[in-house]
Amino acid sequence: MNRMSFFIKLRKLFLHASPRKRALVFTMGIVILAAVGIGIGSQMMSKRAESGNDYLNNNNNNSVGGRENLDEPSNIDKSRPKEVIVVIDPGHGGEDLGAYNGTFYEKDINLDISLKLGELLEELGVKVVYTRKTDVFIDLDPRVDLANRLDATLFISVHSNSMPDNSDYRGTETLYCPPVNPKYSKMDGKKLATIVQKELISALGTVDNGIIERPNLAVLRKTVMPAVIAEIAYISSPSDRAKLKDTAFRQKAAQALADAVMKALDEMGAVKDENGGYTIIED
Template sequence: MRKLQSAHGGSDPGAVYNGRQEKDDALRLTLAVGEILQNHGIDVEYTRTTDVFETPIQKAMEANQAGVDLFLSIHRNSFPTDNEVSGVETLVYDLSGLKYQMAQDINDQLEAVGFVNLGVKERPNLAVLRRTNMPALLVEAGFINSDVDNQLFDENFQDIAQAIAAGVLDTLDSQGIIKDEDYRVQVGAFRNRRYAERLLNELLEKGFPAYIDDSGPYLRVQVGDFDDMDDAVQMEQRLKQAGFPTVIVK
């Protein structure tokens, strides 16, 4: 089980810039990342799903009591001078172990989206990193007082959520913690074969390597069979640009 923490909340807005509040961006991104992880068979538990406040120590204690095996805290960064610094960084208790590898993987994925990669930083004084009993990471998804980062955040939101999830999944996969399975992009699921075949033909006409998976109760129209999640993400982006609704499955 993975614990996802959305920064701040309730009476604590976090960093604020031109009316934009960190707590709102963090919650929205946390829920999007959690949904992707759940679609890949990961059990996800949240510290909050609404606008409520808990202290960092309370969140760490909740994770310890729940017995989760990974703690991921999602934030937006801030700098004393507006529009002077931009980029992403991930904070860990120390530069070792699974958490360090995962932090690097997440940063690399976010850099591919377009962010400046500011690296992985050691922060042993942060409660959510110091007081948690499991590997813990704090992801700073761009600076909230950077217009460049905010534009990236708004225009590439789903890609950012996908990047964070991909960093988590790639690390867990490489460590043998989750079973290595192929990734596929699902475009539709039907009980009626005629509807499934209609969508299949539309995809094939547009040049997508689509097929129907009839192994379950639904006829699932899918594209590709990828060993690497990055390849699946690229295909998903192509399908979205073509106007198809998508979800990556295993």
């Protein structure tokens, strides 16, 4: 039976059915059409949301990119100098407040220090890419994917800490993941953490909590370049919190991180090219 014959037969059955059955069939048809319409609409909205989120999909203006393969790019000629790229990752954002005290949110401290850090590095000729530049939520994997896709040189994640059960605990620490198949012979996460911690303590005069191994943290474990999380100070500590609220203190933190980045790049053999930017050869 072809499609036309089927519909003709179906129409005859409908016309000869009782009014009650016809009403029932009509109602069922409306329900089915509505369900199909909702499904199609949901798919369209989902696709629109994915393509309309400029912040996650735009590869310009130093914004975060979409989800990519976590493996190191295979088409890179390591014998040639490549542009130095430092990915700066302001922790948390949007509905993810991070640690807080009243309306004093970690996400805002992280972003402020990160933007200051980026400005300092750009003034020195270092290319900077941020995982976020505004108060938006970015999940962990897209932050990692961005750095890996760009084949970034260093990954610096900026955070503040909290220990609500012990307001006396304060200070600065830098987190890292134990190096596995390090990309550079002269630099890995632990070495970078050591440099960052030293510069922060020297500049800020905070309690030195040292470098801490944290292999369970995604942005440290999944990034293929040297990566650290700099925990500037404790929001839960009244004395540290007062420092974090001070613009001059946050500027010092940014400067210390910039100094650490430049020292790390120097140890890695990065050089300034004729255009004023930095390049490096992977070894």
